[in-house]
Amino acid sequence: MSQLKILQKTETLHEARWWEPEANGRVHCYLCPRHCHINPGQAGFCFIRINEGGKLYSLGYGAPAALQIDPIEKKPLNHFLPGTRVFSMGTAGCNMGCFFCQNWDISKSRHDQVHSQHVPAEDVPLLALQHGCDSLAFTYNEPTIWGEYVIDICRAAKEYGVKRVMVSNGYITREAFHDIYDDIDAANIDLKAFTENFYGKITLTHLQRVLETLQWLKNETNVWFEITNLMIPTLNDDPAETHKLSEWILTHLGPDVPLHFTAFHPDFKLRDKPRTPPETLHRARQIAQEAGLHYVYEGNIYSDGAHTKCPSCDSLLVRRSWHDVTENRIKHGRCPQCSTAIPGVWEKDARNAPRSAIAASEKYSHLNL
Numbered sequence: 001m002s003q004l005k006i007l008q009k010t011e012t013l014h015e016a017r018w019w020e021p022e023a024n025g026r027v028h029c030y031l032c033p034r035h036c037h038i039n040p041g042q043a044g045f046c047f048i049r050i051n052e053g054g055k056l057y058s059l060g061y062g063a064p065a066a067l068q069i070d071p072i073e074k075k076p077l078n079h080f081l082p083g084t085r086v087f088s089m090g091t092a093g094c095n096m097g098c099f100f101c102q103n104w105d106i107s108k109s110r111h112d113q114v115h116s117q118h119v120p121a122e123d124v125p126l127l128a129l130q131h132g133c134d135s136l137a138f139t140y141n142e143p144t145i146w147g148e149y150v151i152d153i154c155r156a157a158k159e160y161g162v163k164r165v166m167v168s169n170g171y172i173t174r175e176a177f178h179d180i181y182d183d184i185d186a187a188n189i190d191l192k193a194f195t196e197n198f199y200g201k202i203t204l205t206h207l208q209r210v211l212e213t214l215q216w217l218k219n220e221t222n223v224w225f226e227i228t229n230l231m232i233p234t235l236n237d238d239p240a241e242t243h244k245l246s247e248w249i250l251t252h253l254g255p256d257v258p259l260h261f262t263a264f265h266p267d268f269k270l271r272d273k274p275r276t277p278p279e280t281l282h283r284a285r286q287i288a289q290e291a292g293l294h295y296v297y298e299g300n301i302y303s304d305g306a307h308t309k310c311p312s313c314d315s316l317l318v319r320r321s322w323h324d325v326t327e328n329r330i331k332h333g334r335c336p337q338c339s340t341a342i343p344g345v346w347e348k349d350a351r352n353a354p355r356s357a358i359a360a361s362e363k364y365s366h367l368n369l
């Protein structure tokens, strides 16, 4: 991942939420299902939540380590403002231990091993608007672990009509879920496999907690969300597993939640596995479609499986090449051929109108992003 600019860090300590004191100066963090019990002077599993003097602090607050402008299709989101740019940011650390992490340079780093700069939450939407972005995304590492910063950025972004996107592993507790997701517009949740065995051995977490998050999103929020399944040869690409995963989505979330099967490349601790063959993604897509899912995509390869088609008349609706939208025929959220409503967020928020005035802000012009 290339960064727009390497920024200088300003150390600040921001008191965390979602913790309680324990005996002997320990603290219990209940932001994610790891439930770390952290001794004074130490950090939780995710590296960026530390116990200083019996209080929990977030080192990720106001300290992005990666700032970049991406196509929204890279998140991936195919039914959310297609063809637009998203101001994307991430910090150090992660609450999962995935051997295959594709952003391990920041997610497996402590806060003092990355380059970052202090960027106040209220300034993030200004940066997004200055760079012509309709939305901003919390991504690259796991944004749940810097949830305090996410919440404050969302509050500011709402004022300007900038949409908010979470790209998450879905590993979050009930206590924190609504605090973070109630101001989110769209999310992509990684469903990394469909066995507890994979989650336990390869990510050091649990599948069930991710499935719960997906159901909370569906049943308790208005967040538009899509799901990504990164297919790793021999570890999670068994057709029977893909069938179970697809059936679960159909039964618990319905046929209209887009599902992305994406190709793995060898990285981090998983360099002994080959790249995912395109045939694996084609087969997975066919299984999911036959199970009854309406919008199933292939990612990280060039494929016709990247296009959106109408589930009623099979007309081509959105043509894509990798992360580029080359044609978008959707009209007012409907198929132009048969008028079937296509679920998603297809049109920009009118509140973006005052952009030109805001973009005139000179505040961050010195950063030259």
Ligand code: SF4
Pocket: 029, 030, 031, 032, 033, 034, 035, 036, 043, 044, 045, 046, 047, 049, 094, 095, 144, 145
């Ligand atoms: S957010 Fe970090 S410190 Fe808190 S429970 Fe999860 S891994 Fe542990």
